[in-house]
Amino acid sequence: MSQINEVTREDWILSTFPEWGTWLNEEIEATQVEKNSFTMWWLGCTGIWLKTHEDTNILCDLWCGTGKRTHGNGKMKNGHQMQRMSGVQNLQPNLRTQPFVIDPFAIRGVDALVVTHIHSDHLDINTAAAVLQNSAEDVPFIGPKEVVETWIRWGVPKERCIVVKPGDEVQVKSVKITALEAFDRTALVTAPEGETLADKLPQDMDEIAVNYLFETSGGSVYHAGDSHYANQFARHGNEHKIDVCLGAFGENPRGITDKVTSIDMLRMAESLNTKVVIPVHYDIWSNFAADPKEILALWKMKKDRLQYKFKPFIWQVGGKFTYPNDKDHLEFNFDRGFHDVFTTSPDLPFPSFL
Numbered sequence: 001m002s003q004i005n006e007v008t009r010e011d012w013i014l015s016t017f018p019e020w021g022t023w024l025n026e027e028i029e030a031t032q033v034e035k036n037s038f039t040m041w042w043l044g045c046t047g048i049w050l051k052t053h054e055d056t057n058i059l060c061d062l063w064c065g066t067g068k069r070t071h072g073n074g075k076m077k078n079g080h081q082m083q084r085m086s087g088v089q090n091l092q093p094n095l096r097t098q099p100f101v102i103d104p105f106a107i108r109g110v111d112a113l114v115v116t117h118i119h120s121d122h123l124d125i126n127t128a129a130a131v132l133q134n135s136a137e138d139v140p141f142i143g144p145k146e147v148v149e150t151w152i153r154w155g156v157p158k159e160r161c162i163v164v165k166p167g168d169e170v171q172v173k174s175v176k177i178t179a180l181e182a183f184d185r186t187a188l189v190t191a192p193e194g195e196t197l198a199d200k201l202p203q204d205m206d207e208i209a210v211n212y213l214f215e216t217s218g219g220s221v222y223h224a225g226d227s228h229y230a231n232q233f234a235r236h237g238n239e240h241k242i243d244v245c246l247g248a249f250g251e252n253p254r255g256i257t258d259k260v261t262s263i264d265m266l267r268m269a270e271s272l273n274t275k276v277v278i279p280v281h282y283d284i285w286s287n288f289a290a291d292p293k294e295i296l297a298l299w300k301m302k303k304d305r306l307q308y309k310f311k312p313f314i315w316q317v318g319g320k321f322t323y324p325n326d327k328d329h330l331e332f333n334f335d336r337g338f339h340d341v342f343t344t345s346p347d348l349p350f351p352s353f354l
Contacts, residue, residue, distance in 0.1 A: 018100035024318055025106045028057075031320075037218040039322045042315050044098045045121050045284045046225060046248060052216045054174035060114040060212070060223060064104050064126040067094040067285060079193040081186050086255045095286040101318035104130035112172040115143040116225030117187050117209030121284065123147055125154055132156060142170055142177065145207040165206045175216050178240070182209035183230035186258050211236075219243035219323045222272060226281070228257065229264035233271035242274045244323055249279030249295070250288035262294040266302065269310045276327050278313045296330060 024041065033039045033053045041049045047062040074091050076083050082092055104127050113131045115123050123143070128151055131139065141151050141161045148161045162170055164179035171177075187209045188202050213236075214221045222236070222245040236242070247268050250259025259281060260268065269277035282290040292314045299312050314331045315321060321332065348354065 018103050020099065020101045020103075020318065022103050022106045024102045025108075027320075029109065033218070033322070034325075035218070037322055037324060038216040038221070039320060040221065040244075041102075041320050042280060042317050043102050044100070044317045046116065046223070046246065046280050047122075048221075048223070048246070048280075049102075050175070050214055050216070050221060052174050053218055055109075056173040056175045056216070057110050058112050058114060058172060058175055058177070058214060059107070059110045059127070059131065060214075061116055061122045061225070062102070062104065062113075062127045063121045063124045063284075064100060064130075065096075065120060065124055067096040068092070077193070079191065079195065081190040082256060082258070084189040084191070084197060085186065085257075088255070093287050096284060097286050097289065098283045098317050105134065107131065107134055110135050111139060111175075112170075112177070113139070113141050114177065114212060115141075115147045116212065116223060117144065117182060117184055118146045118150065118190060119187065119226065122225065123150060128154055128156055132160075140170070140172070142172075144179075144210050147208075164210060166210060175214055178213040178215070179210040180213060180222075180236055180240075181205070181232055182211050182225055183227040183232065184209045184225060185228055186226060213240055213242065221246065221323075222274065224248065224268070226258075227260075229260055229268055231271075233268050237271050237273035242272045243327075244276045244278065244321075245269060245272050245274040246278050246280050248281035249290060249292060250282045250285070251290035253287060259288055259290075262290075262298055265295050265312075266298060266308070269312075270306070270308065274310050276313050276323070277310055278315055278321070280315070283317050 028041060028049055031039060033051050035053045039051045043062050045063045048060050050058040075089060076091050107130055110131055141156055142164060145163050148163045151161055152158050166179055166181045168179045169176060182205055191197055209225060211225055211227055212223045220241055220243045222242045224247045226248045247260050247265050249265055252259055265277060265279055279292045279295055282292060295312050296314060316332050319332045
């Protein structure tokens with residue numbers, strides 16, 4: 001038994017984080033996906049793990065970092081995209097509100113790391129290091145030009161990286177990955193500290209952000225990264241068969257437009273001709289927190305009049321979603337356990353004790 005005078009801060013950190021330990025790593029490894037289906041796990045923010053019947057494993061946008069950890073001088077970092085967007089000066093109170101549900105350094109069997117765009121809550125050095133250390137030498141790192149250049153600066157071998165732009169296709173075992181246009185206007189106002197954007201032409205979105213379509217033998221997933229609502233979603237819906245779409249939902253603070261609101265989540269789903277729309281990202285930042293049941297309530301109000309052909313699915317971080325098994329479910333709940341009650345005799349003084 002430990003003694004309190006032997007416990008250190010380092011002991012506490014190593015024994016506590018990640019909060020779920022390897023529970024989810026083990027669950028993902030043990031899961032056998034049925035034929036004509038696919039399974040996803042939500043890893044927080046827009047991070048997902050996609051697993052197919054053929055045991056192809058795609059890791060997308062896993063972020064293992066934190067938000068603010070100190071008040072510091074109370075001022076925002078000069079050149080931050082939110083400062084560029086609205087001219088704010090005071091510190092953004094973006095605290096991480098979600099525990100770490102997966103241990104990146106216990107990840108095994110991943111077949112590709114895929115990242116949507118340049119922002120650090122999607123493009124993560126810890127994830128890159130873990131995949132590089134634990135995966136086979138032919139496992140690719142897939143992303144737009146600026147994402148790949150960041151990986152290379154971090155030390156990922158150039159030959160492991162695949163640069164994609166809209167229209168490009170990459171086959172990873174049984175999954176076809178198609179890069180599509182992103183609509184992330186916040187990414188367009190992201191630039192190195194000290195660089196000014198006023199009176200300049202905008203950056204080339206295709207070099208800093210893309211959306212992805214993952215096509216599996218059991219259905220397809222459209223990952224919209226941090227895209228805002230755009231009319232072009234309808235073109236993507238015309239040109240591709242989309243079964244499930246993920247969108248970055250959140251409640252935008254006054255003077256800021258960074259997340260897709262509830263009504264535009266429904267517009268996105270309708271435009272993409274999807275069967276299921278799943279909000280993500282609302283879980284992670286304290287100052288963009290939102291209630292996804294607002295999407296469900298609006299869907300119920302509008303579905304009959306507008307003849308919606310899709311359903312929302314309200315997920316929980318660390319939870320599993322299998323398509324098509326879960327396509328008609330509106331909300332996720334974790335396994336409540338205790339399925340084997342009274343399969344052995346309880347240890348009670350007498351039967352009516354409880």
